[in-house]
Amino acid sequence: MKTLGKWLFLFIVVISTPVKAALDIVITDGVDAARPIAVMPFVWDGPGQAPQQLADVVKSDLTRSGTFSPLNGLSLPKGNMSSIADFTSSQWASVEAEALLVGHVKPYGNDKYQVSFQLIDLIKSQLPQDKKLLNPQDLVLDSSEVLISEKQFRSYAHMISNRVYEKLTGIRGAFLTRIAYVVVDRSQPSPYQLMIADYDGYNETMLLRSKEPLMSPTWSPDGRKLAYVSFENRKAEIVIQDIFTQQRQVVSSYRGINGAPSFSPDGRKLALTLSKDGQPDIYILDIATKRLRRITHHYAIDTEASWFPDGKSLVFTSERGGRPQLYKVNLASGKISRLTFEGEWNLGGEVTPDGQSMVFVNRTNGKFHIARMDLKTRFIQVLTKTHLDESPSIAPNGTMVIYGTVFQGKQVLAAVSMDGRFKARLPVGQGEVKSPAWSPFLQY
Numbered sequence: 001m002k003t004l005g006k007w008l009f010l011f012i013v014v015i016s017t018p019v020k021a022a023l024d025i026v027i028t029d030g031v032d033a034a035r036p037i038a039v040m041p042f043v044w045d046g047p048g049q050a051p052q053q054l055a056d057v058v059k060s061d062l063t064r065s066g067t068f069s070p071l072n073g074l075s076l077p078k079g080n081m082s083s084i085a086d087f088t089s090s091q092w093a094s095v096e097a098e099a100l101l102v103g104h105v106k107p108y109g110n111d112k113y114q115v116s117f118q119l120i121d122l123i124k125s126q127l128p129q130d131k132k133l134l135n136p137q138d139l140v141l142d143s144s145e146v147l148i149s150e151k152q153f154r155s156y157a158h159m160i161s162n163r164v165y166e167k168l169t170g171i172r173g174a175f176l177t178r179i180a181y182v183v184v185d186r187s188q189p190s191p192y193q194l195m196i197a198d199y200d201g202y203n204e205t206m207l208l209r210s211k212e213p214l215m216s217p218t219w220s221p222d223g224r225k226l227a228y229v230s231f232e233n234r235k236a237e238i239v240i241q242d243i244f245t246q247q248r249q250v251v252s253s254y255r256g257i258n259g260a261p262s263f264s265p266d267g268r269k270l271a272l273t274l275s276k277d278g279q280p281d282i283y284i285l286d287i288a289t290k291r292l293r294r295i296t297h298h299y300a301i302d303t304e305a306s307w308f309p310d311g312k313s314l315v316f317t318s319e320r321g322g323r324p325q326l327y328k329v330n331l332a333s334g335k336i337s338r339l340t341f342e343g344e345w346n347l348g349g350e351v352t353p354d355g356q357s358m359v360f361v362n363r364t365n366g367k368f369h370i371a372r373m374d375l376k377t378r379f380i381q382v383l384t385k386t387h388l389d390e391s392p393s394i395a396p397n398g399t400m401v402i403y404g405t406v407f408q409g410k411q412v413l414a415a416v417s418m419d420g421r422f423k424a425r426l427p428v429g430q431g432e433v434k435s436p437a438w439s440p441f442l443q444y
Contacts, residue, residue: 026425033421034069036096037062037168038122041073042103042115043082050105051150054115057157058101058164061175064200064415065165066400066422071097083118084136089125098123099141099168101160108147116145117160119167142167154202174397175199178439180217180226181413184432194228196243199395199438201426207243216435220263223442227251227261227270238272240287252285262306271295271305271314282316282329295329296336304348309355315339317347326360340373342380348391351375352398352418359383359392359401359418370403370416383420393438402426402436 039059044050062068077091082104092100103117119142142163148156155176162173176199183193190209194217197204208214212231219226220240227240238252238261252258256275263270270285274292282295282305296302300320307314314329326340326349340346345363352359355375362371362382370384370392386405393402398418405414407425411432415424426433 034063034067035098035168037068037070037164038076038092038095038097038100039070040076040081040100040102042105042117043080045082045104045106047107051113052153052157054103054105054117054153054157054160055101057154058161060200061158061161061173062164064424065173065175066417067165067169071095083116084120084140087120087125087136087139092122093126095122099164101164103160111149112147113150113153114145114147115156116143118143119164154198158198171399172397172441174395174399174438174441176442177396178223178442179393179402179413180219180437180439181433182214182217182435184434194226194241195433196226207241207246216260217437218261218263219437219439221265221267221440223439226437227263229259229261238270251287251290260304264307265309265311271307271316273303273305282314284331295331295334306350308351309353315349315351315358317349326358339375339378340380343371346371350392350394352394353396354398357418359394361390361392370401372401372418372420381420383416383418384414384423386414386425389414391435393436395438396441400438402438404434404436 039055041053041055059070062070076095081087081102083102100120100122101117102120103115106114108114118140121139121141125139158175161175165171165173178196179199180196183195185191185193190211192210192212192214193206194208194214195204195206210230210232212234215229217226217228224244225240225242227238230237230239236258237250238258239248239250241248251270252272254274254276257273257280260273261270268287270287272283272285273280274283279299280301280303281297282302284293284295295314298320300318302316302318305314305316312331314331316327316329317324318327321338324345324347325338326346327336327338329336339358343362343364347361349358349360358373358375360371362369368388368390369382370389371380371382373380383401388406389403391404400415400417402413402415404411411434413426413433413436415426416422
């Protein structure tokens with residue numbers, strides 16, 4: 001479930017108010033610490049105006065990453081640039097940026113467009129004369145040329161952002177990912193809505209609307225399915241839904257609590273919380289065979305299990321020490337070890353894709369914030385300063401965290417970089433949005 005006070009009630013109560021449909025990202029902190037990069041408008045070689053300016057999408061992506069800060073276009077050299085052939089190093093000598101992105105768009109007939117881009121190394125271009133490379137192409141860090149349709153403009157711009165990000169950082173970009181979340185609109189007869197959207201809030205789609213609560217969406221590793229908790233049958237059940245075919249399957253409908261689903265790294269199993277044998281404990285469900293394996297046996301509440309990337313262990317929340325803290329269980333040996341000791345509460349843990357850190361909700365002095373702990377040193381860094389933070393979900397490249405928070409009395413989504421420097425808010429106007437889940441890298 002990964003909520004704050006509500007975790008003790010385990011999906012029994014949801015309190016919400018109306019919400020509008022689209023997300024709107026507002027950057028709140030961290031731009032000054034980002035690396036400068038120059039992104040020129042892509043040159044349009046056709047009649048009228050281009051269907052969309054790809055450079056605008058790329059600049060927004062790079063800004064939201066928290067790593068880069070695209071320079072204001074007014075500070076860049078004037079004139080059109082579409083390739084290295086248009087580049088003159090002397091023009092860019094005073095521009096303090098490490099790289100320059102340029103591109104070209106040309107209509108190719110029958111709703112096809114030829115799109116090209118080049119990423120130019122500005123640092124290398126300013127080497128002393130005797131060290132400069134003779135071939136200008138040696139300044140090109142990356143390039144591509146493709147044919148796409150108008151509908152593919154935005155996704156291709158995200159692809160360009162991915163390539164720029166990876167080329168300059170060595171880390172895979174996550175701009176072609178999606179997020180799932182729950183929206184509640186009390187003005188509607190069926191107020192609960194399960195939504196998915198591109199990571200930046202575009203292309204929002206409603207997967208399901210219900211009169212009863214929908215909670216805790218989580219992605220399958222292939223990005224094709226969501227598991228979530230549904231109360232549509234007036235009791236908690238865990239459902240898996242294919243986001244393409246809309247086919248739904250109830251996979252857990254035991255007496256009592258069915259909650260906190262989490263797909264295993266291979267997608268074949270779900271970790272979940274069940275109370276069918278008494279107190280809430282952690283179980284693993286084989287999705288194909290429906291075979292159930294009980295992992296914890298304790299009189300205290302055990303819940304919110306998530307997987308380590310190697311699939312050999314789970315991290316979970318337990319109050320067996322008196323207050324909610326995070327524990328690790330080895331699935332082969334059954335050995336349980338406590339991970340967190342600092343703070344009043346620690347809950348809702350998720351391990352980073354590299355297995356080196358864990359992100360979770362930390363309560364200290366009555367305040368709930370998102371924190372990160374190095375699993376080797378056990379050093380804890382509090383990442384956020386917002387209000388009543390909950391439900392952290394990590395980007396598949398491990399660089400950002402999306403989470404739920406409260407802004408001006410409403411539940412909204414927010415994002416923070418893994419080092420805590422860059423922060424953004426995703427408000428939703430008149431209502432609330434909660435339970436965010438960041439998708440894996442997508443192959444479709």
